[in-house]
Amino acid sequence: MDISVVIPLLNEEESLPELCSWIGKVMNEHGYSYEVVMIDDGSTDESWSVIRALGEQNPRIKGIRFQRNYGKSAALNEGFKAASGKVVITMDADLQDSPDEIPALYKMIMDEGYDLVSGWKKKRYDNTLTKNIPSKLFNAATRKVSGIQLHDFNCGLKAYRKKVVKSIEVYGEMHRYIPVIAKWSGFRKIGEKVVEHRARKYGVTKFGLNRFVNGFLDLASITVVGKYGKRPMHFFGLWGTIFFLLGFGFSAYLVITKILDPDSYLTNRPPFYIALVAMVIGVQLFLAGFLGELIARNSSQRNFYLIEDKLGID
Incomplete structure (x- = not known):
């Protein structure tokens, strides 16, 4: 199969028929073999009924329905597991991403050798104050932090070589950082393409300002996990050693001072408590690194989501 289109969605019943029709038109015009994998992330409207009806009309349309809302990262992760195309393209279900971009993205993967191509919505139709400015800061x-020169990490329209999506795991709210995850998994050729951003036609946005706060917290998390997830002692041990040596240095200073001046106080001076706290913190960090090493070597991380129904997927 040439292309798998993975579409996470939440309460998008109005846009789905038009989106699937548009995708089918583009695929047929270019002669691509394809599938559309829709992941219903716990919608409370009739989105799943619409997906089932579309699947009956076109067997290329497949679906996964979560029992409750798990978030976009979980939806993408399950969609990546189900995808079978040589190129996997993700897009949002709200018609703000144009399926007309698919052929160019496909060629960048297959003909130009990119592992991942991220869309860049250079001209946006979003509110400048609540979206554009925070988005620029986030990007x-x-x-x-990552060293990846993309303008729009959070763009939902992306193309991946199949090997990429089968080699990474997306969890929490890490969908914003898939290019970073891919880079740290060894996929180095990451590109960018200016894509059309369309005004929302149906429904309302599912994201608020809190996503930017969460985004920066996730960036800190993925930076630490990506660099030290398999070698936690390198992180905790380093800082533990620094704190311990700092405390030891203060202690040595106090002891030398006491030897040179027997009348000086030892325990009721601020450096004494600084030294004590620093050494305790150092030992705790070192032990945290040791426990992290044991956990990393004896466990494998897996995420499980309760799937209520499937359409066209084994």
Whole structure:
């Protein structure tokens, strides 16, 4: 199969028929073999009924329905597991991503050798105050930390080589950082393409301002996990050693002072408590690193989501 289109969605019943029709039109015009994998992330409207009806009309349309809302990352993770195309393309279900971009994204993967291509919505129809400005800050911070020169990490329209989506795991709210996860998994050729951003036609946005706060927290988390997840002692041990040596240095200073001046006080001076606390923190960090090493070597992380129903997927 040439292309798998993975679409996470929440309460998008109005847009789904038009979106599937548009995708089918593009695929047929270019002669691609394809499938559309829709992941219903616990919708409370008739989205699943619409998906089932569309699947009956077109067997290329498949679906997964979560028992409750788990979030976009969980939906993408399950969609990646189900995808079978040589190129996997993700897009949002609200018609703000244009299926007309699919052929160019496919060619960048197959003909130009990219592992991952991220869309860049250079011209947006979002509110400048609540979306554009925070988004620019978020993307700048992510570029600085990751070293990946993308303008729009959070764009839902992306294309992946199949090997990429089968080699990574997306959890929590890490869908914003899939390019970062892919890079740290060894996929180095990551590109960008300017894509059309369309005004929302149906429904309302599912994201609020809190996503930007969560985004920066997730960036800190994925930075630490990505660099030290398999070697936690390198992180905790380093800081533990620094704190312990700092405390030891203060202690040595106090002991030398006491030897040179027997009348000086030892325990009722601020450096004494600084030294004590620093050494305790150092030992605790070192032990945390040791326990982290034991956990990393004796466990494998897996995420499980309760799936209520499937359509066209074994």
